[in-house]
Amino acid sequence: MKRWLDKAETAIGNHSDRINAINIFPVADGDTGTNLYLTVRAAARALQGTAPGNTDAGQTDVGACLAAAGQAAMEQARGNSGTLFSVFLCAAAEPLTGHLRLTSALLAAALNRAQIRAWSALSDPVPGTMLSVMEAAARAAAAVDAGKNGDDSNHALGLALDAVVEGALAAVVRTEGQLDALQAAHVVDAGGVGMLLILDCLRSAVLGVELQSELLDGLHGYDVQDPHIHTSLPDDDGVEVMCTISLSPLNAATLRQRLDEIGDSVIMSQVGNAADPDGSYRWRVHVHVAEAEPAVRLIRSLGEPSHITVSELALPRDPEADPVGSNGYER
Template sequence: MKRWLGKAETALGNHSDRLNAINIFPVADGDTGTNLYLTVRAATRALQESRPEDTVQNDVGAVLATAGQAAMEQARGNSGTLFSVFLCAAAEPLSGHTRLTATLLAAALNRAQIRAWSALSDPVPGTMLSVMEAAARAAAAVDAAQNGNDSNQALGMVLDAAVGAALDAVIRTEAQLDALQAAHVVDAGGVGMLLILDCLRSAVLGGELQNELLDGLHGYDVQDPHIHADLPDDDGVEVMCTVSLSPLDAATLRQRLDELGDSVILSQVDRSPDPEGRYRWRVHAHVLDSGPALEMIRTLGQPTDVSVSELAMPRDPDPLVADAQRLEAQSLDARGLEARSLDG
């Protein structure tokens, strides 16, 4: 798990500029690559900094749960929030197990994709959700054919099938969303999820990343322009926070945020409630004005870790910025230095 997330951090750092360039859905704000990178980095740092007493070191699920909670608390944007939901959910079937098997991986991928779909108020096919689902379905089909085989060979077959299905799903995203079809690109979050899954395959099987997976993906050639920069600016802001709520209040919050905006994601951070029966929830929404949204949230609970960012972000396709991001990511494994915070 640690090797997987370390590889994913480096890969997303290397590819963040291209992911940003084709990020046009749900808004063309050009930050999917940066958001995924920073969210995975939070998960990786949590494992690097954890002490033996903080988590059961030989429990695959416990290690992944530690990473998932850190990712959830520091998630960035739609893509980062959905990936943190994916991590937290994937950890649950793995809890108490010291080794990953084909059956456990299939169960983890299935739990993760279901939870990610349910976290969004209005989930849309043709996004990273579709890629998660395709990978999970392929993994389940291969595992079912193995009749409980828990060998490393069976695990490798499941991983190969999941990555292959994820690639096919990424290619299909272009035809599933009008905005992507008009711009002739695939979904940025879907590509990011494909990279993450290939990093898992690489970490488990000990092989190299399959860089040829990205060959021919529409919009992903390094010679292509920053497609998002030519699209109209989106009005409004992205609001993110963490708030402790009862399940009933969480349902109320989701309904009210749906009325104020869109891209609403509510995901439970903690597995257990506090003494008052409240859970911590990570909240994400796109709204026209942060004031009414935050005021409404405060009627239900006290938000923390609040961030508000303009959806119409400054767009600078300067290749020097991209080079700096790639160099930073490439230095992580070699030098172990603290990475600078990316500003997109």
């Protein structure tokens, strides 16, 4: 798991500019690569040093390790893509808890749990995005596992990982025809490409092989000489608001409903499984709205948020820029 996330941090970092270049859905703000990189980096750095979940024998619980990475990613998630990836990690960790190694069956269970949770985190999920890539990867792993009748060998795991990447690649290619915006621009989905790279990093880390250098060859819009598609499209008005907040189940449902009424791209996902003494759970919240203040007032009416960030959708985010914008919130 540590090797996987280290590889993913490097790979997404190397490809972030090209991923940004084709980022036009759900908004053409050209930051999917950057957001995904910063979120993967948070996950990778959470596993540096002492590994979480060590057993008495000194071995590491795979699920506990991944859960720690997922929670760090969730707390520092950036944008739609980063938030969905952090949901993916947290959910994938659950079937792996208590296990000391990965098998074909566990991989299939983890990917299935992850894609279901990611789809459900969005109020209005659509195919043709990284969600479709997650789903295709899960289906591919399940098909191999079903054909192996519980074979827990490394050979079966290798076959499953090969199928996962092949399925994810096919899903990325299909994204162009699933969304009108992508079809008009003749590009594949940026988040989908990022997810494909992350899954190839998993295959590489587990099997001890190199990343597949030709994997992205021929993807529409992904050649180095292709233009930055998003720069030729109209700027999107509005802002992206993100925060972490403790909510009762009723208040969480209320917040999702009311955010759906005033904005879009609403993502809400629980951070961890433990309730506080008042019966509330921590949630990561993401929404696109016309103006920040009404959304922030709504959120504060239901609890006390932390790590509130407000970013203009029309401007690419610079992670090294002044962390506080003119509106007084963190960028």
